Amino acid sequence: MVKYREAALGEANISLTSYTSSMNYDNEIADYVILVTLAHVYHLYMRGYIPKTEANKLIKSLQELYTDESVKSKLLAEKQFEDIFEALENFLEKQVGSSIYYMPLGRSRNDHVVAAIKLKIFSETATLVEILYKELKKLIEIASNSLDTPFIIHTHTMPAQATSYAHYLASIIEELIDVLELMINDTKIYMKSPLGSGAGAGTSAEIDRDELAFLLGFLGISENTLYSTSSRIFLDALMRSLYMISIVLSRVANDYILFTHNSIGIISPPLDHVQTSSIMPQKKNPATLEIARARLKKIVSNSFYLGIVESGLPTGYSLDLQELTPVVWESIRVCKEAINVVFDFINKAKVNEEKVVELIEKGGVLATEIAEALSITKGIPYRLAHQKVASSLRKTDWDLARAVELIDKEENVELTKLVDWKKALTAKKVKGSPNPEFVKKNLLSLNERLDKLFFDFMQIKEKFSISVTNLLNVKVYE
Template identity: 30%
Template sequence: MVLRYRSLMGGSQHDVEDYISSMEDDRELAKYISIVYLAHLKSLISKGYIPINKDAVKLESELVGLIQSNCEDVYKWVKHENLIYEDFFEALESYLHHKVGAVAGYLALGRSRNDHVAAVLRLYIRDKLIELLVELLKLRKALLERAARYSGIIIPYFTHRQIAQCGDASIYFLSHLHTYTKLWRIIISNLDLLTENPLGAGPAAGTLVDHDFKLLAENLCLNESQIPPYYATGSRLFLLHALSDIALLLSEISRLAEDMFMLNLYARDAIEPPVEHVATSSIIPHKRNLVTLEVARAKANLILGFLTSAISTYSSLPYGYNLELQELNKVFMETIKTSIDTLRIVGDFIKRLEICPETLDSLVTNTTCWSAEFVEYVSIESKKPTRQVYFEIGELIKEGRVVNELYIDVKKLALAKPVAVKLKEAMSEYEGFIREDEETLSKLIKNLSECGNKLLKVHS
């Protein structure tokens, strides 16, 4: 049996149907659609809406098989039959009718594509954010390892794109590590939005079916409580929140890339990036371009554009489900794929980044990056007002005097700062944060796995 919702409308036109169809985009979601269908079926069986017989068990088994094979059989069948469907929901329902017969028709009870897709997206986004968090943990570990390795090496620090101070290299890596620690915890805390259970909301205002919300919660790792149905089907707050978090994360990645460009500009040999991340010009052989970071910066800006377009699309819609919401799915899919890939590449860059102490030593010695420390040092030692010393040192700098004439070891000053003295303690603290977050993520993954295993058990 070929089941088409459009048959109620009458005629169809190939190019029009192809234009509105999300079948290809739904490949990413197909497994999750089948998961939600299976959880829905189990809820209907639990509440007695579907009798447990061989047909119901066959339907259950068919859905389990599709989940385990990533629904490839559905796409092969659609291609073989030369059919166009609005989306994978319609294709799956038609396929199940074809495979198991009329019992598949019970799946339409107590549901709508509107509440089901809201559940599907939550499951998909949750899994993808976990992938993102895994890669972000790897980047955090790489930054911590670099901080430990290059402790005691003096590097320049910038304000207004000019060298402003010099300090321990660990400060740099720990600063980025702190940012990514905060973002990691923001993202995982916001997974709470993805545990809301939209099932039972129907098209917009609920259905007549009394769902087994306890069973749905156990099978899908969602909350047991039901959320308001109009919000459940019409809101994409959870998707846009995730997009916003990702855009913030990638904007920080872009800034890290910019730092590498600045160091490469001011001291060409100060850093030794992994050779695989560097390319040269087709006609200028002396060039050494940090190409992976250039691409990462561009992709970060693209994601900011995706976020803007998604919010623009969303803000123009009335409440309730509108097909424009379907277009947001594609935006998120592209965003999360790009972000995971970018984190993987940037993490590899940082993990294998080398710093050249000799080059940096020369840069620090011959660059005025010590004036703030020198002003403070003289003020403390002479007990003169700091502003008075500030102007005196400023005049010396204007006259072109160098620090060596004043017999001050600026590197020793940089390493004597309280923040530099406490760096080892700080590194130990961030190592503890990483362990805590690994444990949190491990527990979450284990919990989701247990829910999935429970769902895949077929009635005997």
């Protein structure tokens, strides 16, 4: 049995090994550890370090292990080992005997675990990209059909200005596409292979690091061997994207909780997303959004946890780094679930247009547009126009229609026609505003940008998929 510590340190204390072991969560990277090991073995064979017969045994065993879930689950159930690497060596020793002793040349757990984690987070990023792409495409369609649907912008949680539902949704779409672009760009930085770095100072074996990187679908190599094994900045890059997604989704969840509140009521919530009270039968509580809002905070706290652990370490590998990955896996899971829940709510929600128009007409929401029109029409400073509208609203008990009638009479203007949300939006002159023509163009542009980002990323994913397929089919002929 292969036990890394026994030759130098003697038999392990089982309870202490259990405390430091990562076997409880190494299932997350098991497939990628096998792939990395497979690439390493094949490369050693190609470089002449493993005889053909031994290489053939190892490669066949690793390929079968990758595809056989039942055998893999037995491997992962071996909790007495320090980690997946020690468990894998023991498994292979049972399968191929002494052939396994060739495998450790030119590698360390330090460089191999980084490679496996990078491939894992790339795979998870690909899933997130695909989920976000699908949901954003649906949201673009909803927005495109909502150009003439009235809505309200809130500031300080108070109704502030009139807009369209399409314009509101477009703000979410653009923000998440920005995050998506950052996430995709980060993959181009961290999808660089650490293999051949050993424990941190490289190896005297003639390992071709570029060739190894190519075998696994990496985009290149992380050149400095110490940086390659001791840094977890690539985890921080992914967590940054998850953090930003969590901020957007938390805010959107807050929005829809506010919109569905009885005192506002501009959104009718989907009934499968709400719960009632055990005592108050009239209640429709936004349960799914409240849970999503709370769970997304885990991503925020997990991001800080990574920074706290990493900032307290010297350069070089420390076992503290082992504790980071479970936090990342949790954050990915929380993010995926929240995306599905929040977008499902939006997809099913309905705008209560009558309530929106009522708030616009009775809440003075078009006051800014009236003040701007007065300033432009009369050629007076905006601050004076602002004061005129404010004083007129106060005189008429905040009834905008009556206030505008008073302004028209006192200033000899005709602004009454602007007390109409459609005309107010059409009057907007700046790109990106709620003017339906601008929103329509914005949505078309966002759709094109989203498609391009997705297409470019899928090419990177395809390269990785081809590499995996090739590795699983590579043969060493006797």
